[in-house]
Amino acid sequence: MPRRTLDFSDWLTDRVHHIESVLEQALPASTVVPGSLHDAMRYAVLGGGKRVRAALVYAAGEASLSAGTAASAQEIALDHAAAAVELIHAYSLVHDDLPCMDDDALRRGRPTVHVKYGEATAMLAGDALQPLAFELIGLMPIAPALVVQATQLLARSAGSLGMVGGQAIDCESVGKVLAAEQLQQMHSMKTGAMLEASVLLGGIVAGAGSSARQGLETYAAAIGLAFQVVDDILDVTADTATLGKTAGKDAAGNKPTYVSSMGLEGSRELLQSLHAQARNALLPLGPSAARLAEIADFIVGRDR
C-alpha cells in the first residue's frame, strides 16, 4: 500500500521501522575495530525512541516534493538526513546522561550508555556519532550545492548557537528562575534548533522553494517550542514507567520549566496556541503537508 494512503499511526510505524533499518546499516558493525566503541554507538542509537526528528525529515520531504512520489536519489538523501538528525539527537542524550551533566541512569527504560559501557566509552561514542551524522549528509546523492546547504544547517543547529548552546544555558540556569523570554530562548536552542533543522533538511533535499521554506520554518519553530512545553507538562503529570525516564526530574532538580514559569494551565494554553500556529503555517503548502500537520497533532497529544 503506498505510504501516502496510510493513516498516520501506520505511516509513523512504517517510518520508525524504516529509519531503524537505515540507522542499523549506517552504524559500523560491532565486529569492526574498535568493537566496544561501535557496540556502544549502536546501543545508544538503536535503543528505540520516538524518532520524531526522522519523521519530520520524511514528512517535510513529502510536503516539498512537487511530484507525488520521491525520486530514488531523493529517497536515499532523505534517509541520510533523517539518520543524521537521529544520530545528533542520540549523541546529545548520551552526553546529557553523563554524571558531569544530568547523571541519569535510565533512558528509554534501559540503563544509560555510561552505566553499561563506562563513562569514557560513552563520551567517545557521543563524540563519534556526531561526525557520522555529517558523513551521512556529505554522502547524500543530490546536487552538491544542496548538500553544502544541508551541512551548514546541521552544523549551525547542532552547535553553540543551537542545541549545545541551549544545553549550556540549561546547565547554567539550574536553581535560577528564568523569565519566560529566557526560557523560550533556551528551549528554542536546546530542542527547537534540531527539530527545525529536521524540517528544513527535508525541505532542502526535496528542493523546496523559498516560500515553501518560509512556511516550513514557521511550522518548525512552533512545533519546536510545543515539543518542549509538552515535555515540561509530562515531567509533572506522567509517571516514570510511562515516560521511560525519571519523571519529576526537572522539578526535583529545580530546573526552570514552562510549568514552573507559567503554571500548568498557562502551559496548556501556550501549547494550544503553538499548535494552531504550526497548522496555519502549513496552509500555503496544500494537501502534501498533511503528514506535517499530523505530526503537530501527535507532538501536542503525546503522553510520553
Next chain:
Amino acid sequence: MPRRTLDFSDWLTDRVHHIESVLEQALPASTVVPGSLHDAMRYAVLGGGKRVRAALVYAAGEASLSAGTAASAQEIALDHAAAAVELIHAYSLVHDDLPCMDDDALRRGRPTVHVKYGEATAMLAGDALQPLAFELIGLMPIAPALVVQATQLLARSAGSLGMVGGQAIDCESVGKVLAAEQLQQMHSMKTGAMLEASVLLGGIVAGAGSSARQGLETYAAAIGLAFQVVDDILDVTADTATLGKTAGKDAAGNKPTYVSSMGLEGSRELLQSLHAQARNALLPLGPSAARLAEIADFIVGRDR
C-alpha cells in the same frame, strides 16, 4: 615579503599568527549567549599550540596549486579548512583531558578547560567545537563538489574509524602490551587520521589531481606515524616544563607506546625511516612541496 621566500621558521610563525586570527574570528565572541560556553571554547582553541595541522593544510595547498599564488577564494577556503582541523584537534584535547579520560590538569602550561570551567562546560565546549569545524568546511567558497569531498573526509577522519576510534583503542589498551602492528593501527587512527586529513584537505581545496593526491597521502601517512613516534620518545626523554604537559605520563599510566614496544633506539630508527618515506613521497610534486618537506623535518626534529 611574499610567503614563498620566507625561511621555514618565519613561514611557520607567519602561519601560526594567521591561523590564530582566523580562529579568533571564527569563534563566537564571549559576549554572545551562552557566554561561558563561548568563553570556554575560545580558551580551549586560542591557548596556543603548535598548529601543525593548520600548517599542513596551508603547505599542502601551496604544493597543489598550479599557479604560484593562491586565488583569493582558495586562500579563504584554506583558512576555513585549517581552522576546521584545529577545532577538531582542540575539542579532542578538551575531552581527552576530562577526569573520565586522561584526567589531566595541565595543557600547554595552563589549567585544562574542565579545571577552569567545570566538567559540564568542558564537555559541551568540545561538543560545540566539532560542528563549528563542519560549518567552516561548509562555508568554504569553492566548488560545492569539493566542499562535499572535504566534508566527507573530515567526518570520516574525526569519527569512529579515525581519531575517536584510535582514542577508544588507546583507552582499552591501558595496562596491555600491544603488538607493533596494533600500536601502529591505534596511532594511525588516533593521530594519523587528522594529520592526513589536514594534508588532503589542502590538496582538495587547491584542486590537486589524483597523482598529486597519492603523493600527499603517502607523505601524510608517514608523517602521521612519525608525529606519534616523536611524542612517545619525548614522553620519556623530555621534562614537563619543556613539554608544557605532564612528561612521563604515558609510561606512568602503563600505556603502550613505541618506546615500550620497540625501545628507544628502535623508535629512533623507525622515525628516520618514516622521515625518508615522507620526503620521497613529495618528489613528484616538485619544488612547490618544499614547505611540506620542511614540516616533515620540523616534526621529526621537534623537542616538545
